[in-house]
Ligand SMILES: [Zn+2]
């Protein structure tokens with residue numbers, strides 16, 4: 001998947017390669033976790049010859065992943081659509097091409113975009129997701145999902161800052 005023979009486009013800059021592929025990628029590794037992909041990634045983009053022998057791949061990948069809500073741990077389906085723009089230089093032209101730290105290197109007229117796109121997917125995964133804006137999360141004492149209603153735990157004395165505030169207010173009343 002995502003492999004292109006770019007011999008023609010290197011020879012003729014007027015040629016543009018249209019990329020339109022659905023990837024067979026059931027999950028993506030993210031740190032120590034493996035994030036399931038529930039809607040397969042669809043890659044759409046163009047490969048252009050931008051500077052004689054420098055190719056540029058511009059596009060977007062759309063997919064849906066499944067991640068636990070950061071507060072209540074319920075699975076959430078998260079649609080992602082990271083966009084990207086990346087330059088690729090043929091190894092054979094490295095000596096002549098101007099040093100471009102950002103560019104990736106390919107050889108033998110074969111441009112393999114699979115690793116690049118997988119990495120873009122990884123970069124597009126959010127650190128935190130919420131099942132809904134006002135998710136109440138889990139009770140810190142008993143683990144009950146507070147979205148389903150209160151559990152009856154008394155959490156008031158948990159926060160010492162409230163105690164301070166309360167005594168301040170009492171002193172104020174006395175004045
Ligand atoms: Zn939640």
Ligand SMILES: [Zn+2]
Pocket residue numbers: 139140141142143144151152153
């Ligand atoms: Zn509780």
